[in-house]
Amino acid sequence: MPELQISPPDPAGSTGKEQQAAGVGILLQIMMLVLSFVLGHVLRRHKFYYLPEASASLLIGLIVGGLANISNTETNIRTWFNFHEEFFFLFLLPPIIFQSGFSLSPKPFFSNFGAIVTFAILGTFIASIVTGVLVYLGGVMFLMYRLPFVECLMFGALISATDPVTVLSIFQELGTDMNLYALVFGESVLNDAMAISLYRTMSSVNSHVSSNKNFFMVIVRFLETFVGSMSSGVGVGFTSALLFKYAGLDIDNLQNLECCLFVLFPYFSYMLAEGLGLSGIVSILFTGIVMKHYSFSNLSENSQQFAAAFFHLISSLAETFVFIYMGFDIAMEQHSWSHVGFIFFSILFIVVARAANVFSCAYLVNLVRPANRQIPLHHQKALWYSGLRGAMAFALALQSVHDLPEGHGQTIFTATTAIVVLTVLLIGGSTGTMLEALQVVGDGHDGPLGEMNQHQILEDQVASVAVGKPSMVDGSKFKHRYLHRHLQPEAGSRLMDGWELETGCN
Structure with a gap:
């Protein structure tokens, strides 16, 4: 009876195990999300600023990941927690950025737009170059692990992407100056696009694909990307406004269609920019700004309530999941802790580079601003202190593991991991004390x-x-x-x- 063994039962059993592992993995993720939201609510209710919500989510991910790492957890379950850059960039990041633009107060943002662009473009460029040069010199002087110069610049580019989610939440809670909030927020959103552009350019130079590119072409390329992305985002936003105004969708039996279209337009903007080789981050940010002020008013009252609640909900879920996701992956990934000197000196170098970024750009901005619009020194110090590194730097560092030789990429990834954890936990936890020390709490009426x-x-x-x-x-x-x-x-x-x-x- 050998013919009966042609279809073995192993594939079916394997599929069943994979489905069970998927269920367990998703269950653990939901449990961590519930725990993060409950813990965040308790901390916020008791005004315990030493452990912000983002830091608590990161800690939960680290603890659960550490427990899973030392246990005999099945490999199939672990695969559901691997940090995938594509999943982060295509699914988790868009709702966070759109909600940022959708809830943004436009007056302080556009009143400080020149300063924001200066910090985001010129400042990120300065921070990247200073970090890369210092890391290279540190290797030459045998203070730390030595990397080739272009790889040092790649590290400088990816580590210059700031992610002050923790700082901004405390800014809102304590009521800081709207101009300072706009500067920190605007820089963090736009410098992500600059950091990605710099990293990809340096990566292509490192792989000898386009070794004839120079730094001037990097800036030109970024400006082209920025203007194109902003134009596509504004165009999609105004298209949605015209549709909702003249298509007559605000009647009772079409409210479901109205809500569906309002949710789809932001993703359309993001994917359009990515498909054209532009920055989806910048595009969806300006789509959010335009849709809030032109499309939102053309919705029916029920649809307005749904849209506001939906995007707030989905961005909160995505933001919390990013930090859990990142913390779990940090604990599960293989790290190269043999180069502790590289981590220590990298932290010192990014502090110096952040200072060079903030204070030089603030000096240039103050040269052209009138006396009543100057960026005061205590705001500059707050800007310098708020340069946390987060999910964007982590995602690019994880990509560098694939782009660089094994030892180099692993060293950069480990250093970035340590920097992200230290900045989120230490700087994020001390933000409230810092704001009070710099006397920027409640100074919204100063200007x-x-x-x-x-x-x-x-x-x-x-x-x-x-x-x-x-x-x-x-x-x-x-x-x-x-x-x-x-x-x-x-x-x-x-x-x-x-x-x-x-x-x-x-």
Whole structure:
């Protein structure tokens, strides 16, 4: 009866095991997400700023990954936690960036747009070159593991991508100056595109694909990418605005279609830019800005509530999952801890490079700004301190393992991992203390732009409550935070009277 053995049962059993492993892997991810949200809520409720939500998520991933690493966990389950760069760039990053643009207050962002571009383009370029040169000189002087010069520049490019998610959340919680928030936020979004462009250019130079490129062409290429990405994002945003205004989708039986289209347009913008060889990050950011101020108002009231809640929900999930995902992979990956000197001196060098970035660019910006628009020294120090490294640097470092020889790529990846963990946990945890020491907490009324924005925010909240629309923050908490921290006492008194008159608050 040999013919009966032609179809062995092994493939079916193997498929069943893979499905079971997938279920267990997804279950663990959901459990870690639930734990992160609950722990983050408890920490935020008790105003425990020494362990922000992003740091708590990273720690949870590290702990669970460490436990899985020392246990006899099946290989099939572990594969569900591997950090894939494509999954990060195509699925996790877009909703985070879109929500950033969608919830952005445009006045401080565009009022500081020249400074933001200076920090993001020139500053990132300076930080990359300074880091790369110092790492190369450190290797030549036998202070650390020696890398070729182009590979040092690749490391400088990837490690210059800042990701101040933790810092910005504390900025919002404590109520810092809107101009400072706009500078930190704008730089972090745009310098990601610059860092990716620099890294890819240096990688192509290293592989001798285009060895004739020089640094001037890098800047020209980035400007082309930036302008093209911004144009595509703005174009998609205005296209959606025209569609929602004239297609008549705001009737009851078409609200489902309206919501579906509003969710699809951001991804269309991101994938369009990526397909054209541009920056999806920049494109979806400007799509979010345009759609909030032109498309959102053309939606029906129910669709507006759904869109605002949906993008806030999906970005929160993606952001939390990124840090869990990263922490788990850090614990599970093979690292090269034999070059501790490379890690130590790299941390020192990026601190120096960040200072060269911030203070030189701030000096140039202040040269062309009037006296009342100058970036003060304590804001410059806050900018310097807020240069955390996060998921973008980690994803590029993981890519360098494939792009570089085994020893070199592994050393860069291990150093980047250590830098990400240290900056997120130590700098993120000390951000509240830093803001108080620099006296930037609650100084939103220092400049005319900050005062105008705080009044505008309060007026928007009053108007939303007056017409019965849902407010993004609780009324009593909002009054406490903005009236007592940002507005003058007499202005607060007048606005309080107006608030009570229109809302009936006691």
